[in-house]
Amino acid sequence: MKQSGVTPWWKALRIRPEILDSSGSIADVQMSLYHAVHGTGDQRPQYADAAHYGEITHPTGALTDLLARIAIRLGGGAEYGKVPALLRLDQGMGGGKSHACIGAYHLGADPLELAKTDVGKAVFQHAETILGRPLPKNLDDPHVVVLPCDNMTPGVTVHEHDGPAKNLHERFLWRLFEGNYSRYDAYREHFSNLSKISEAITSLGRPVLIIVDEIMNYFGNGLDGVGDETLTAQDQAFMRALLDAVTKTPRTAMLAVMIASDKDSISLSAEGARRRLDLERLLDRNGKPVGVHENDDFAAILRRRIFAKEPSREVIDATVREFKQTMDNGQWKTKVFDLFHAPWTARFSEEVNRTYPFHPQLMHMAEHEWANRAGFQKVRSTIQVFAATVFALQQRGKDGSWAPLLIGPGDLPLSNTQVRESIIGSGLISDTKTQNNYRSLAQNDIVSVTDTSGTARLMDTGRGTDGSALWHHSNPRAAERAATAIFLTSIVSGRSQGRRGATDAEVKAATAVPDPAYMFADADSVIKDLTDPETGLVSIEVTPGQKGHPTRYFLSTEQTLLMLQRAMRDTITDAERDTAIADFAEHLTETGPFDRKLFVRASTDGQIPRDVLAGAGIDDARASRVVVLDPAQFTLRNGADRATRDAIQAAVGLGADKLPARWASSAVFVVANTQQRHAARRVATHYLAAERVLGVQETQDDPDMKAKATAERNEAKRSLEAHVKRAFQHILFLAQPDDDAARVVDEVTIDGKTETALNGIIVWKALVEKGKAFDQGTFTAKALLHNVRESDFGRPLDELRDSFWNTPRLPLLHSGQNDLRQALFDAVQLGLIRIVNGENEGVAVTGVSEINLSSQRLRLGKPLPSSDNDRLSDDDGAELQAEPSPDDKVNTDQNPDDVDTDEPPVPQEKQLAFSVTQSMLNNTGNSEALSQLFRQLYLMVDNGDVSFLQGSIQMVLNAHTADGLVESVRALGSSVHVRDM
Template identity: 40%
Template sequence: MTTRKPAAHWADVLQLRPEVRTSDGSIGELQMSLHKAVYQTVDVPYRKVVYYGDITEPTPNLTGFFARVARRLGTDAEAPALFHLDQGMGGGKSHALVGLHHMATTPKEFFATDIGREVYAESTRGRTKVDLAEAVTVTLTADYFSPGSTSEVFGPAKNLFERFVWALVDGDMDHYRRHVAGGPNKSTLQQALTDAGRPVLILLDELMDYILQLSDVAHIDTMPSEKAFLNALMDACDDVPRVAFVVVMIRSELDERGYPPQAADFRDYVAARLIRNGQTVAVTEAQDFSAIIRRRLFDLPGAKLPFRDLAQRYGAGADTAWRKHVFEKLGVNRGLPGVEDRIGSSYPFHPELMRLVRDEWSQVSGFQRVRSTVAIFAQTALHWSSEHQAGRWAPPLIGVGDIPLTIALEQLLSSGLLLGNDRAIQGYRAVANTDVTSTDGRGGRAVDVDAALRRDGVAVGQPAPAVRMATALLCYSIVGRGQGRRGATKAELLHAIFGPAGQQVPYPAAEEVFNKLTGEAEGLGALEVTTPNNAPARFHLSIRQTLRMYFTAAMAMVPPAARGELVWEQAQALASKGVFDHLVPVDLPANEQQPLTKVFEGIDSASTRLVLLDPRRWTLLNGKDTTSRRDITALLGLGEQPLRVDNAASCVVVCVNTQRREIALKRAAEVLAWREVIAQLTDDTEDELQEARAKEHEVLTKLRRDVERAYQHYAYLVRAGDLHVEYRRFDEESRTALNGGHVWTALIEAGRATQPAGLAADYLAALISDFDRTLTPREIVQAFYKNPAFPLVTSTDEIRRVLHELVTNGWELVDADGDSLAVSSADQIAITSINQTLRRRSAEPEDTTREEATETVRGEEPGGAPPKPPSPPASDPTAYKRYRLRLANRSITSPDARDRAWQLLQELRKVIDPTNRADHQLLSLDLTLVTAEGDQGAIEAKGEALGAQITVENDDF
């Protein structure tokens, strides 16, 4: 029988970087500083390209970003010039800026590093060369200078424009004065960039630190000029080849700092132009954490890492009991299948620890992502590496329960997981010291449980299984988990102390650890157990927070997307169609690139519609509504890219106000936070539960009021001279565009709609008298939905009633032969008829030569002119001419083409009108109409009456 040789331990395979060991795991400054690297005010190691390359993992996002900048600077190919880094704290923005500085200033050394080689390969893909030689780097570290003040770095410059010019000309006073004299406009900046004669990389870091100073009363007057400069610079960089501009400005929802209104407005102004002109870049993603941390903490090994061997040992160490009671209950991508790949991406850390950090901790808005993770894991890796080298036990992979609370507790609590909740931080600090382990490792209930296990002879194969399990429970308990859950399941806690083959943990022994740790006598004092319906029991460490503390912690976890979803949900619930025929909600499309024809599909119909737009995409006013106005205009059939719609006149679009939407979003966050609190509270806190439910009801009521107030705007088509979209809004708090009754009343006040039973026969008579021909009932009905000159009516019965009033008072309905029809009631009027027409009743033949208003049913000008009166008789013989018009396969699918065809046929109708005594002799007509079956009308019957030969064939058009 062969004995399997011991597995290689990670501490033997991976060597900690020297700076991790010499600094006791603190590894110096976790946040890189662009200012320190460029101006070398402090001797930081990352100012050296080689060191920077050693600790930088070439992740896809970072490599792609660097490559795009390199292509812009080093080639004449079309490439984006403006980039915006907007991730929150710890997102790697400063790290990226330092790398860009190295790439531009020392390209040869940079492209020799691991990340440099990948950047060069990607940037030159499809090209022969990227030339960054002699590039100019303009570095504006806005958190290191103040408005109106000079500094040694920027000479006489006192504002952003002057500092930019000083850095661009490298302190050349003559060039500086010449460019500054031109002023911070686009022309001056283009000339200055062109005069450089070299690639120019502009790095603007921590812009909001500078803007915060600008908003002070002493400098507020200079804010407009600074704003104008940035706007001009962003435009100029796009126009001048080989210029790249990178701006760091954290998104407002990720920036925990508050700003005065002037600074917030400046941020919105710049952000809008960054979105319009540039690319927003995320240099790190959650899946990059493992690789980044491994690169930052360890020297890269020359040998292959033992992923496969370790995965096989994990599988061999899991007997039937472990598989049944633990691994099969962990969930998807957490059990034994696929464990080799997961170990490969997280080594030397356990996949479960990296999953917790990546999928749960990083969702908390205050958690500083990579920076926090490095701080915690540096202490942890150094601790276990030292233990292993001293000959003591160390975990085969660093798992959830292996964060040494004796030295890393403060890094864990200060990582931002409990940001703004000082009482919670104090509470978990106390729980960790009393229930898990004291700072010196001698006290704590879990420490006592381990001692009891040793006394009882429970063989687990590791020195402190209870401390490891309790540490894992603390890590699982410190923030709420998905779906309102708290803490961990029994399977998760047992998994925290599982060992692979060679370090196996008997399942009965692991269960004994769990039983003692959760028992009432010796177990954890802060332990609380909840048993959800149809789900395994959950265990968590409680610090008995007040409702306010629960609420504060929950607010930090509310995802931004969930706020918008709740506001939209409430808007739809509150909306009512009133007298409109239909209420049509339009959701935010899943794909922002989806064409508007698909987004607004199904809205156009011959009915009155109140169209409700999703506030997550469409808003009006506050300077952020260009896209929304473009979409609304297109929906109503106008603008540069109008949609093909037939009934835009009967469509009213409802939209949210930008500023009031923000109020509603904040209120939605409160509702979601209270719901999270309610989900966390247990049955033994009935009083708190009732109070939390009352709070949730209170803020939900306020949210509904805020949503109603936010929907101020409505838009519709009007014809006042030109056809255009009219934008209106409710300024009274008592009216909302979500209420169809309120909107209809406003349309009545604007003369765009009628009250129920309020349409007057004289009004309709005046409308149809403006046409140069008689109309069918169907055309009259359609006009109320297609033509903005006609008002919106409450129903087609209203139109039928008024038509009946007309035919009983001076008007008549006639059939296709011109014979008057007897109509005794409104119900007898066939409003869908195309064979009847409505005309004024007259004893004399209809005068078709009268020049009338020329608006058509579609609201367009007719192309034909009225026929001329008959010429006076002449003594000369009549001269006859043959007029032949050929029109082959002309498409009439568009409204415009169909209208022109209609005008042609109308002109023919007027020319051969029997009442017109013109001297016509012969008519030849060859007409082919390809149409849907049933849409041909009475063409066949009318043709046969004239003696035409008619053929009908199937067509595969």
């Protein structure tokens, strides 16, 4: 892939195989002198070989000078005294001390091999310059004694390294004499004798290099832990003597690593601090502190450590030309690059040659801002960050995705876990809480780990899909790059003159690309999007420019709860939002009188609504079902419900594309309203955001924020429950008013403000009002006879039973088969029907439980004429006397002549329905009238004058009296709804 005709760096350079093999992670960036010397098998790193070490090591001036002085001390013959014997590395963590120690070890242990490498050649050349003559390439065959104090426990012997040695002096002798016990024993007692130590070194007859790594790991808390005062005294005395002895012993060099106290964060006991002070004085007196790298060495070190070959000058020059066309053009020059005070803008060509493939803006930041941070581990951290970045961007380039021609401060891909964690753990951010805050901020405000969300990332992807930017193809991550540049400057507190964040020019420069289509005005527009108070980065703070100072942008981790919630809302996907609504709807669905509930989830693989219902298992024998349809795919109204209606029609066996549905009559569909779904979706997004805010680390670490976030989540949950209930307003079912009418899908819409179709009781009530269902206790013997047709007589009881679940003209039964069995029994007792066998012989029924609704042999029979209704036969042929029905009884006290057959019959009962709505506040007249009405009703019920009662009462009453009334209602087996006013 080429951009603007220039060969991109991921083709011009070859990343080292060890970085490719570890997906951008350099496993050995934290080198270990111990493993280089003693490592075996998997524990022996590649840099244990002098050749590989030389291949990955750039010969910086400081490292070359250090190793050259050691080389002169070892191989300079009589002129060894031209350089100091004791050299001390006192840099903080990650400053290259271990790398230098390993270089010194290879110089002493394998000088011939090291001399073949670039670093070895530089060392010998520099030594020759100091000495005035060349050194022998074997340095007179020196012997190396390594005391890796970070891998030594005081008083604990490791036999393979220490033999019989226990204290530090004995360990030194065992390594000096390479396990020669007699020579070791001859000097073992002289742990504090300077001349004897010098004599032991000289006795080898060859140069000696002593490397003591991480002295304070041993002399600090290590000696405190052993609890042996004798050992502690011996080790201290030996180290004092050794530091003096090496300065007086010919052809002897010592490299000691002891971090300066002002750079060492290790906590020491009082005795440990005293020992450190004592050693520092000795080192200052006898040795010379030396450095390993300068900040300006970073670029060269990175290129050598990450890439296996140097870039061609032609590629670099072509890249420079592309960028210069933008940098020297109009407002880009006057309002962006001319405002930089860093020297890289004036010497851009030279700087790109030095830093390629990294942009000089990024390298300047690493060398002059990162490196000066006390906690930043300089070389080590820089290599980790840049290696992970190079690998991630190379993968994009190889996949055909966009990657920058020069890697600038906006191009560190925070979506890559390795990159993000390398930055956060580099030491630039001092404390764990702030690290967690910036980790969350990067993912929510800039770009997520999936590279698909984050405020800035979504701005870029939206710009690409709507075609609003002609330059999108050459700069598809403009917002992300700007936000990342602000992120990198925000984590480094106290930049130049103590100011925070990035200047306007720095951010715009970070978005620049060598494409004339992307102009200064476009960069300005990108930043305006990022700083928009409604849709921009929630964590951004803008300091307006004034009095000659530029506008600055800073990402603050001191986030309010509102900021976090808005950030989290941007991470909620449509699928997550709809799933939350579905979960709530399923949880909130109450079966009520229905036998079971069924929640039908929306398709996740593109199935049409009809096919979703086909596979939902809706058709279920002899069970009333409330079928709740997922609003993600099924809604009604707003002119977009054709697919939902067609699917329900097919599910109940109607239409051209109907599904097999034997039990469709007993399935009732509950569907959300389209407009109410919109409202529920907004609330669902808010709820999920509140849930995520509660789970982030910064919320958990802040008790006040956690309490507020919990309250917000709970309130959002209550709101979502209310909106989901309100959304489900529509009830659809299969109906057939009479035998001659066509089957249709009928519909009921309930008031979503006060009721919900997710409540089975409310759904059943709506069906009762539509004549699709019987209310509790209303399916009597007379109701049974009303719904029985002539053709039903002679039908087996199991067919009669099934018809109440599969025949649309028959209403659903509140208590199912129990209602049917009771009505049959009552009708038999009243003489309205008979239960007969296959021969049409009556079967005696003495209890409800004797009616077997599963029987195919027992059938529904017509009642016998009064003249034949004297005797019934049971199944065994026994004859039972039939009780006369109430309608058959004759009043013997009445004179037949007094019966006026021309008079219409006097009704025995009347149906009465009324409603009452009264305000009882300050209205004594209404109160008295209503009290009288309820007393009259009470007397009628108490006297048995009421044979059937159905109704609902809604009242507002004193809270302290409500509980007693609730218990009374529930004692009747009725449900009651109570809410606080």
